[in-house]
Amino acid sequence: xxxxxxxxxxxxxxxxxxxxxxxxxxxxxxxxxxxxxxxxxxxxxxxxxxxxxxxxxxxxxxxxxxxxxxxxxxxxxxxxxxxxxxxxxxxxxxxxxxxxxxxxxxxxxxxxxxxxxxxxxxxxxxxxxxxxxxxxxxxxxxxxxxxxxxxxxxxxxxxxxxxxxxxxxxxxxxxxxxxxxxxxxxxxxxxxxxxxxxxxxxxxxxxxxxxxxxxxxxxxxxxxxxxxxxxxxxxxxxxxxxxxxxxxxxxxxxxxx
Amino acid sequence: xxxxxxxxxxxxxxxxxxxxxxxxxxxxxxxxxxxxxxxxxxxxxxxxxxxxxxxxxxxxxxxxxxxxxxxxxxxxxxxxxxxxxxxxxxxxxxxxxxxxxxxxxxxxxxxxxxxxxxxxxxxxxxxxxxxxxxxxxxxxxxxxxxxxxxxxxxxxxxxxxxxxxxxxxxx
Numbered sequence: 001x002x003x004x005x006x007x008x009x010x011x012x013x014x015x016x017x018x019x020x021x022x023x024x025x026x027x028x029x030x031x032x033x034x035x036x037x038x039x040x041x042x043x044x045x046x047x048x049x050x051x052x053x054x055x056x057x058x059x060x061x062x063x064x065x066x067x068x069x070x071x072x073x074x075x076x077x078x079x080x081x082x083x084x085x086x087x088x089x090x091x092x093x094x095x096x097x098x099x100x101x102x103x104x105x106x107x108x109x110x111x112x113x114x115x116x117x118x119x120x121x122x123x124x125x126x127x128x129x130x131x132x133x134x135x136x137x138x139x140x141x142x143x144x145x146x147x148x149x150x151x152x153x154x155x156x157x158x159x160x161x162x163x164x165x166x167x168x169x170x171x172x173x174x175x176x177x178x179x180x181x182x183x184x185x186x187x188x189x190x191x192x193x194x195x196x197x198x199x200x201x202x203x204x205x206x207x208x209x210x211x212x213x214x215x216x217x218x219x220x221x222x223x224x225x226x227x228x229x230x231x232x233x234x235x236x237x238x239x240x241x242x243x244x245x246x247x248x249x250x251x252x253x254x255x256x257x
Numbered sequence: 258x259x260x261x262x263x264x265x266x267x268x269x270x271x272x273x274x275x276x277x278x279x280x281x282x283x284x285x286x287x288x289x290x291x292x293x294x295x296x297x298x299x300x301x302x303x304x305x306x307x308x309x310x311x312x313x314x315x316x317x318x319x320x321x322x323x324x325x326x327x328x329x330x331x332x333x334x335x336x337x338x339x340x341x342x343x344x345x346x347x348x349x350x351x352x353x354x355x356x357x358x359x360x361x362x363x364x365x366x367x368x369x370x371x372x373x374x375x376x377x378x379x380x381x382x383x384x385x386x387x388x389x390x391x392x393x394x395x396x397x398x399x400x401x402x403x404x405x406x407x408x409x410x411x412x413x414x415x416x417x418x419x420x421x422x423x424x425x426x427x428x
Contacts, residue, residue, distance in 0.1 A: 040265075047264040051271035090286055155275025162278040165286060184286075189315065193287040202279075 017240065024218045027138060028146050034136055035143035042144040049110035049145070050152030054159065056109055057102060061160035064097055065089060065167025073176050082176075086183035087190045089168035094191065095200040098161040100249050103208035106153060107241035111216035114145050115237040118220025119230035127221075142221055146213045153209025154202050161201060199256045204249065211248060212241045288313065297324060297343035298383040302357040302370070307338045308393025310359050310368045316342045318372045323348045326370060342370060352377040356389035368393060 035042065068089050076082045118141060121127050127137040165187075172178045191197070216237045223233035283289065307329060316324040324344035332339045344351070354375030361368050372387075381387075 043268050044264055047268040047271070050275075051264075051267045054271060054274070094282075152271075155272060155279070158275050158278040158282060162282055165282070187286050188288055191287045193283050193289050197279075197283050197287055201282075 017236070020222065021214060021218045024221070025214055028143055028214070028217070031136065031138035031143045032147070034139035035147070038140050038144055041140060042147050045144045045148035046152055049106075049114070049148050050155060053106060053109045053152070053156060056105055057156050057160050058163050060101065060105055061098075061163030062167040062170075064101060064160075065093065065164030065169075066171045068092060068097070068164070069168035069171040069176070073172060073178070082178055083182045084186050084190075085172045085178055086165075086168065086187040089172070090165055090187045090191050091196060093161045093164040093168075094196040095253070096249070098157050098164065098201050099204035099208055100245060102157045102160045102205065103153065103212055103245045104242060106149075106156060106209070107212045107216070107238055107245065110149065110152070111212050111237045111241050112234050114149075114213070114216040115220040115223070115234045116230060118142070118145070118217060119223035119233045122221065122223050123225040123227065123230055125225070142217045146210075146217050149213025149216070150206060150209045153212070154205035157201050157205035203256065204252055207248060207252060208245050211244050215241050215244060296346040298346055298349070299327060300342050300344060300351075300381055300383075300385055300387065302340050302342065302387040302390050303332070303335065304338045304340060304357075304359060304390050304392045306392040306395065307340060307359055308361075308368050308395060310340065310370070310393065314367065315369045316344060316372065317369055318348070318351070318374065323372075340370070349380060351381045353379045353381045353385060354389070355381065355387065356391060357387040358391035359393035361394065 069085055072085050072088050073082055076085055076088070118127075121137075121141065127141065130137045130140060169183060173180050173183050219233040219237045219240070223229045310326060310329065312326055312329060314326045315322045316326065324342055327341045327343045330339045330341075331337075342357075351372065352375040354377040356373045356375065358371050358373065359368055360371040375389075
């Protein structure tokens with residue numbers, strides 16, 4: 001009995017978190033018009049979650065592209081198809097790896113700091129203090145971070161994909177000796193701008209940005225006001241974001257294909 | 258104030274960089290890079306079988322890409338496939354007795370339309386139709402023919418061996 005009770009709690013807890021986050025979203029959107037007054041705050045958050053994430057996104061993108069080209073070159077050489085390395089790198093990056101890996105990195109780099117920051121504001125009663133000063137914390141703290149995440153993710157996805165393709169080019173063409181023209185012409189012949197770049201990368205990036213930011217802001221906003229609570233909330237942001245990203249990725253892929 | 262300006266500039270740079278990356282990806286790594294808009298003319302070709310030919314498949318002459326497949330329709334009255342191809346306006350010297358064939362790049366590659374030039378002094382114009390066409394080579398048909406021929410050879414071989422003893426018997 002005692003073994004079953006935590007499991008039921010876990011399930012109910014998870015469902016409650018999902019429902020709570022779902023109810024939190026309309027509150028965020030309702031605060032959107034009021035948050036335009038704090039436009040500078042949105043810009044500052046965009047700088048923090050977007051521009052400051054560029055280093056890790058670019059480094060990881062480069063290495064993902066490089067390892068992808070290296071792996072594919074050896075597999076494709078079995079079939080004599082090394083000329084399509086560029087195509088496969090581009091398609092894999094646009095459709096899956098670009099948005100998903102960027103979103104996972106984004107959850108780890110930006111999501112956690114959003115949760116920790118808002119959680120600490122909650123724990124130290126800064127949010128209540130704002131309310132006392134007639135500053136709506138939803139409009140000043142929550143919505144700018146949510147908005148910044150949604151704007152930043154597609155841009156980060158683009159940068160990640162670009163670096164991944166350049167990394168693939170570096171390994172495939174410069175090191176393994178695939179012909180430069182073949183690499184690009186096969187890619188341009190098989191990658192479609194709507195199906196792969198817009199549907200595959202941009203929409204997914206937007207969706208992941210929204211989901212990760214929502215989870216991060218919600219977890220921070222509703223954290224128990226203790227140091228332990230903030231720690232748990234930060235962990236839950238990463239866990240819930242990762243699961244949500246991969247699950248939504250499957251659903252989106254099924255719909256967009 | 259300087260602090261504020263520095264992050265505003267950083268954010269602006271980030272947004273510009275993101276959109277530049279997106280623009281580069283959208284125009285340089287996709288089929289948009291091969292687009293020559295407005296400067297094409299259409300030709301038609303009828304095939305009894307197009308195999309796995311798809312829209313936007315390349316059209317090649319002497320192995321060089323000169324255009325792409327615009328549309329593929331089934332013609333109800335003629336019971337064949339009408340393929341409309343758009344060819345770059347720069348390549349307007351295709352003789353009107355040229356033939357179009359559905360070919361495969363490599364053994365298992367994608368299919369494309371290859372044009373064999375003829376010798377006519379007249380050139381194909383917008384809306385013209387190829388008179389000579391060659392349908393896609395179906396691997397299954399080839400295997401089928403090979404199997405049938407193999408059996409046929411065996412049979413004729415049997416017939417030979419059967420007919421051979423006959424003269425012996427006659428002697």
